[in-house]
Amino acid sequence: MANSNTSEVEESVDSSKLSLSIWELAWPAILSNLLFSIIGIASIKIVGELGASAVASVTTGHRIFFALQAILMAISAGTTALVARSIGAKDPDEAAKITSASLWIGNSVAIILMLPCILFSREIASVFGLDEETTIQAGEFIRWLSYFNIAFAINMVLGAALRAAGDTKTPLWIGVITNLINLVLVYVLVYGKFGLPQMGVPGAAIANGLSFLVGAIILLILWRRHMLVIGIGGISSLTRARIKKLVDIGYPAGLEQFVFQAGFLAFLWLVAKYGTAAFAAYGIGVQILSMSFVVGFGFSIAGATLVGQHLGAKDPVGARRQGWRATRLAAISMVVLGAIIVLAASEIARFLIDDDEVVKLTVIFIYMLGISQPLMAIEFTLGGCLRGAGDTRFPLVATLVGLIGVRVGLAFLFMLMDLPVEYIYGALIADYVVKAVLLVRRFESGKWQHILADQEAPSDTSKNHHSS
Numbered sequence: 001m002a003n004s005n006t007s008e009v010e011e012s013v014d015s016s017k018l019s020l021s022i023w024e025l026a027w028p029a030i031l032s033n034l035l036f037s038i039i040g041i042a043s044i045k046i047v048g049e050l051g052a053s054a055v056a057s058v059t060t061g062h063r064i065f066f067a068l069q070a071i072l073m074a075i076s077a078g079t080t081a082l083v084a085r086s087i088g089a090k091d092p093d094e095a096a097k098i099t100s101a102s103l104w105i106g107n108s109v110a111i112i113l114m115l116p117c118i119l120f121s122r123e124i125a126s127v128f129g130l131d132e133e134t135t136i137q138a139g140e141f142i143r144w145l146s147y148f149n150i151a152f153a154i155n156m157v158l159g160a161a162l163r164a165a166g167d168t169k170t171p172l173w174i175g176v177i178t179n180l181i182n183l184v185l186v187y188v189l190v191y192g193k194f195g196l197p198q199m200g201v202p203g204a205a206i207a208n209g210l211s212f213l214v215g216a217i218i219l220l221i222l223w224r225r226h227m228l229v230i231g232i233g234g235i236s237s238l239t240r241a242r243i244k245k246l247v248d249i250g251y252p253a254g255l256e257q258f259v260f261q262a263g264f265l266a267f268l269w270l271v272a273k274y275g276t277a278a279f280a281a282y283g284i285g286v287q288i289l290s291m292s293f294v295v296g297f298g299f300s301i302a303g304a305t306l307v308g309q310h311l312g313a314k315d316p317v318g319a320r321r322q323g324w325r326a327t328r329l330a331a332i333s334m335v336v337l338g339a340i341i342v343l344a345a346s347e348i349a350r351f352l353i354d355d356d357e358v359v360k361l362t363v364i365f366i367y368m369l370g371i372s373q374p375l376m377a378i379e380f381t382l383g384g385c386l387r388g389a390g391d392t393r394f395p396l397v398a399t400l401v402g403l404i405g406v407r408v409g410l411a412f413l414f415m416l417m418d419l420p421v422e423y424i425y426g427a428l429i430a431d432y433v434v435k436a437v438l439l440v441r442r443f444e445s446g447k448w449q450h451i452l453a454d455q456e457a458p459s460d461t462s463k464n465h466h467s468s
Helices: 007-048 052-068 070-088 092-119 121-128 132-146 149-164 169-191 201-224 240-272 276-312 316-343 345-352 356-371 373-388 393-416 421-445
Strands: none
Touching (some): 007 052, 007 169, 007 201, 007 276, 007 345, 052 121, 052 201, 070 092, 070 149, 070 240, 070 373, 092 121, 092 132, 092 149, 092 240, 149 169, 169 201, 240 276, 276 373, 276 421, 316 345, 316 421, 345 356, 356 373, 373 393, 373 421
């Protein structure tokens, strides 16, 4: 319990320390994701030389691939919450065992997901009803990328564990290496340089997959040599109690990802009704503004890590303070970056693709997302803080209401009213307003502070942590 006579002094002293902690955790994640976005934009430029259909097929392939990885994302959410709490409770052995258990589960899921993606890739890609050429290319993209599912799972789980333990720098330098490899390989394989065959869109998928593989190999080598902040738990880590913890926290996050991806697929399906140009503009616009999104993702990681660690250290007041501070920093940063991108929207779009209709729609879409930047900062950061606390159910509710009920619902209504695609794009603003309001109210309520308190179970390390 804080002493009320000294609370103002403590708050003042603690404030600078907490801000520094947030920046220390956030900047490597921001830089890593910023590089990823820049590489993504460069890849769009490379693929964009093949035309709007190629861009639309890569957009489709990426969206469906990540939709099918919802379970892996759920596992990483459970890993983040439990590893952060173990580190906060000064129990690195349990953090290592949680990581090992997550990796075993993640690899098993990756194998299961791989098979339908390889066997039915074209059928999966056909859900958008795009033209035959785009559908065939998107199917090939999904099929080739799916061969690297296990590598993707290793990157997700070990990356989540490292960040939850407070190490955001290792994922950063590994990300630098893999993203540069990805960029070179996209250019070489799409165009067929240095004597290699010209592969077009499938070449971009193989380049992505090989970069995942390189990252996974580096992480595994460092982990096995005990060069990471997270230790190795071994096969004995896969206990019923740990699996239950991961499932209890992870399945709402998995459902959220499923709803999230399904909502995006439904939204893209509606956009696709307006033609390949509208669809390509969506993909390019998202990629351009991802340079702002990555700031939100960085603060989301910092917020989730620090909220989880403070709760593990039995400091709910500190956890709450960290969450609000991370959200404020994210909102300021995203608004500034978003404004810069909006001002240069036309020039950037024209640089990426030489198609007047696609450029016009891309600029309009960027304006829509630009308006939403402070709202997106709230969703990214407070959503991450809630997941870091183990409160994975409420973000699921917010996603259901905002994305499915509001965005997809409004977009469908606008389509029935035969309104232009600009209205479909605009539906996302209402989505972000609703989610921001819901998440702010949830975080303000403080209910997330007690989500895991009643779920704490004795670990097999003979350490039993009870909440008072």
